[in-house]
Amino acid sequence: MPALIRWTGQRAEAAEDPFTNVVDEEPIPRGDVIVSLQRFHNEGHRLLAEGRKVGVRIEADEAVEDIAADLRRIAVVALVFPKFLTGQAYSSARILRERYGYEGEVRAVGDVLREQARFMVRCGIDAFAPTDGSTPEAWSHVANRYRHVYQRAADGRAPAFVERQA
Amino acid sequence: MYQYDAIDKEMLADRVAEFREQCERRLSGELTEDQFKRLRLMNGLYLQLHAYMLRIAIPYGALNSKQLRKLAFIVGAYDKGYGHFTTRTNLQLHWIKLRDAPDILAHLAEVGMHAIQTSGNDIRNITADPHAGANADEVDDPRIWAEAIRQWSTFHPEFSFLPRKFKIAVTASPADRAATKVYDIGLRLHRNDAGELGFEVLVGGGLGRTPYLGPVIRQHLPARHLLSYLQAILRVYNRHGRRDNIWKARIKVLVAGLGAEGFAREVEAEWESADAAQVDLPDLELARIRAAFTPRNFERLPAASSAFEAAKAGDPAFARFVRHNVKPHKIPGYAIVDISLKKPGETPGDCSGEQMELLADLAERYSQDELRVHYEQNLILPHVKLDDVPALWKALGTLDLDTPNRGLVTDIIACPGLDYCTLANARAIPIAQQIAKRFADPALAEKVGELGIKISGCINACGHHHVGAIGILGVDKKGEEFYQLTLGGSAEADASLGQVLGPAVPANKVADAVDSMVEVYLRERKDGERFLDTFRRTGLAPFKEAVYASAH
Numbered sequence: 001m002p003a004l005i006r007w008t009g010q011r012a013e014a015a016e017d018p019f020t021n022v023v024d025e026e027p028i029p030r031g032d033v034i035v036s037l038q039r040f041h042n043e044g045h046r047l048l049a050e051g052r053k054v055g056v057r058i059e060a061d062e063a064v065e066d067i068a069a070d071l072r073r074i075a076v077v078a079l080v081f082p083k084f085l086t087g088q089a090y091s092s093a094r095i096l097r098e099r100y101g102y103e104g105e106v107r108a109v110g111d112v113l114r115e116q117a118r119f120m121v122r123c124g125i126d127a128f129a130p131t132d133g134s135t136p137e138a139w140s141h142v143a144n145r146y147r148h149v150y151q152r153a154a155d156g157r158a159p160a161f162v163e164r165q166a
Numbered sequence: 167m168y169q170y171d172a173i174d175k176e177m178l179a180d181r182v183a184e185f186r187e188q189c190e191r192r193l194s195g196e197l198t199e200d201q202f203k204r205l206r207l208m209n210g211l212y213l214q215l216h217a218y219m220l221r222i223a224i225p226y227g228a229l230n231s232k233q234l235r236k237l238a239f240i241v242g243a244y245d246k247g248y249g250h251f252t253t254r255t256n257l258q259l260h261w262i263k264l265r266d267a268p269d270i271l272a273h274l275a276e277v278g279m280h281a282i283q284t285s286g287n288d289i290r291n292i293t294a295d296p297h298a299g300a301n302a303d304e305v306d307d308p309r310i311w312a313e314a315i316r317q318w319s320t321f322h323p324e325f326s327f328l329p330r331k332f333k334i335a336v337t338a339s340p341a342d343r344a345a346t347k348v349y350d351i352g353l354r355l356h357r358n359d360a361g362e363l364g365f366e367v368l369v370g371g372g373l374g375r376t377p378y379l380g381p382v383i384r385q386h387l388p389a390r391h392l393l394s395y396l397q398a399i400l401r402v403y404n405r406h407g408r409r410d411n412i413w414k415a416r417i418k419v420l421v422a423g424l425g426a427e428g429f430a431r432e433v434e435a436e437w438e439s440a441d442a443a444q445v446d447l448p449d450l451e452l453a454r455i456r457a458a459f460t461p462r463n464f465e466r467l468p469a470a471s472s473a474f475e476a477a478k479a480g481d482p483a484f485a486r487f488v489r490h491n492v493k494p495h496k497i498p499g500y501a502i503v504d505i506s507l508k509k510p511g512e513t514p515g516d517c518s519g520e521q522m523e524l525l526a527d528l529a530e531r532y533s534q535d536e537l538r539v540h541y542e543q544n545l546i547l548p549h550v551k552l553d554d555v556p557a558l559w560k561a562l563g564t565l566d567l568d569t570p571n572r573g574l575v576t577d578i579i580a581c582p583g584l585d586y587c588t589l590a591n592a593r594a595i596p597i598a599q600q601i602a603k604r605f606a607d608p609a610l611a612e613k614v615g616e617l618g619i620k621i622s623g624c625i626n627a628c629g630h631h632h633v634g635a636i637g638i639l640g641v642d643k644k645g646e647e648f649y650q651l652t653l654g655g656s657a658e659a660d661a662s663l664g665q666v667l668g669p670a671v672p673a674n675k676v677a678d679a680v681d682s683m684v685e686v687y688l689r690e691r692k693d694g695e696r697f698l699d700t701f702r703r704t705g706l707a708p709f710k711e712a713v714y715a716s717a718h
Contacts, residue, residue, distance in 0.1 A: 060409075063405075084204055084327075085204065085287060085327055086327065086409060087287075087324075087325075087326070087327025087328060087329075087404055088404060088405050090323065090324045090325075090326075090327065090404070091324055091401050091404050091405050092405075094324055098440075098441070098444075099439060099440070115204075115205060115208075118321075118323070119321075119323045119324075119326055119327075120323075122323035123323050123324055145180055145183070145184055146177065146180045146321065147176050147177075147180060148173045148176055148177055148180075149321070149323075150177075150317045150318060150320050150321065150322075151317075151318050151322060151323075151393075151445070152444050152445065153323045153324065160173045160174075160177075160317065161317075161447055161448060161451035163173060164171070164173065164451065164454065165448070165450055165451070
C-alpha cells in the first residue's frame, strides 16, 4: 500500500493507505476505495451497502456542497490540487470542516508539495500524498514553523488577537 | 503609528528563517530555479532583466524615521545606493544578489518591515489614504482598518493561492487619494444617516489589459464586520475565479461576468452561511489597534503663522512650493507637506540613500517621526507646523527634494519599464524624463496647472496609464517602441478611464505630442478649468487634430 503522511494535530506521521484510488475508466476493485464524485453519485449507495469504506474525490472545480448530505457515510474526502498554484481546495477543506463539521479524513492529492503543508494543515486537511518525496519530518518542520497565526481557520489554533488577550 | 508587538516580531523572525532555508536549498542546488521560483515569488523576490528585484512592503504607505534609516542602509549596503517607490507604495530594490536576500529581510525585520505578499497570487500589501490622521475630512482613520486587514491577510491559509494577485485599498475621505475605484476591493469608510461607521464596498475595479472602475456591491457594511465580509468575497473569488487564462483571472472578470448584483448575491449568501464572529476582530483588539493610531500631542497653535506668511511674501520660490506642495491639516497651525520625487530629468519615484537619511532626520525633527508614501510615487511629511515649513523647505532643497510640482505636468507616474522589467514592451523612464524636461521651467509647469501624466511600459498598467489625464502606454511594433496615448483618465473621486487618442506614436514623438495637447488645452480652457475639465468638455477632437496634424 502506498505511504501517506497523516497529521495528528501536532505533527506528521507516516501511515499506510488502505484505500485504492479508482479512476473512472477502471472497474472497482475489492476493499476500501476512493471514487470520483460522479461515480459516487451513481454507485456510492451500492458500494457502501457492501460494507466497505468509501471515499470521494473532489476535483478543483467541483463543489463539496454536492456531498454535504452524504458526509456521515463518507470515510475520506480527497481534494485534488491539480497544480501547486491551484487553490480552490483550500476553501473546500474549510467548508467541510467548519460549515459541515466533517470529522472524517480530508486528504490532499495531486501536486502536493511540502511548502503547502502549513496552509493545508490550517484548512483542516489531515492526510497528504506528497509528490515531492517529502518525509513526515520535513512535513512537520514546515507545518510547525510559524509560532503564531493571525486568523482562525479549521485547525483550532488561537489567532494573535486571542493570544494578546490572554 | 502601529508598532509591532512580540507576536508580530516573531512572525517576521519565522519568515526570515523560512526564507533563509529556501535560499540555501537553492544556492546548494537542491532546488532548481523553476522549483525555487514559486517559493521566491511568495517572498517578493523577482528575477528581472539584470538582477534580482526585491519588493519591500510599506503597509498603508506609513514609515517612521527608524525604518527609513534602515532602508537607506540597505540601499547602500546591498544595492546601488537608491530605491524605487512604486504605485503600490512599495519600495523596490532592483540590483540585489540572491545570497544577500535573507540578510536584507533580517535587517527589515529589525524595524518591523518585510516583503511578505509583495508578489504571488495572494492578498498584496494594503494601501490607504496617505493623508490619514492629518486631513480634516476623514470620518475615521483608515490605517486602523488597513492594519486589521494586514494582519488578517498575512499568511492566510485559504487565500494564498488565489487565481491571481489581489489588492485592497482603504479610504475614509470623500476625496479619493487611494485610487479605490481601480482596486480589486476598494473600501470607503463613511457614516450612514444614523451616524454609524461602515464601508462602501467596491469590487472588481482594476487596470491592466481590461480596465474597469469597480462597482459598489454593498452600500454600508457595518465596520465591525469588515473581515468576515472580506472572507466571503475572497472565498467566492477563490472558488469561482477563472484559472484557465491569466488575462481573465482577476476578480474584475468574475464580477463583470456575474454582474455586480449577481456577484453581490453570491457574496451575501456566503457571508450568511459563515460564522462572522469567528472572523471579525473582537472590540478589544480593534481598540488596541486604534490606540496605536490615536492623534499625537499636537500643540495648540494659531491657525496662521507669521513666520510662514513672511517667508511666502519674501521668497517667490517658497511661495510656489507652498502653492503646490503644502496642504491644509486638520489641526490649526499644522500642514501636510508633499515631497516630490519628480525632479525633471530624474527617474520618477527613485530616492537615494542620502535622501532617505535626510528625510528620516526631517521626519523626526518636523513631522512627529512620520512619513508617508503616496501611490503617485511621492512622499509626504504629514504633521508639520506651519512655523517650521520654511526651514523644512530649505533643508529639502539641499538634496533636490523641494521640486514644487505636486499634481503638475512634471509630476509624472512611470513604471520601471523596459529599463528593468521583463514584462515591459517599451521604456517608460526616459519618456517621463523627456516630457518633464519640456516643462522643467516651474513657471511654465504652474501655468499649465493640474495635469496627471501616467506612463506604463506594458499593458499590465503598473504606471496607471488608464487613469492619467494623459495616459501613455508602451507597445512593441515589430521590435520598435511605440506609445499609445489616452486622454481623460482619473483615479480620484471623479474616476474615469482614458480614451484612446489614435494611432501610437514613436518614442521620439511622445514629448511633442504632449506639447501639442497642452497647447490645445491652453488655447481652449475656460476660467478655472483643469486639463481634465477641458477635455471632458471638448472631447478628443481638438487634441487628436493637433497631435496627428503635426505628425504628417
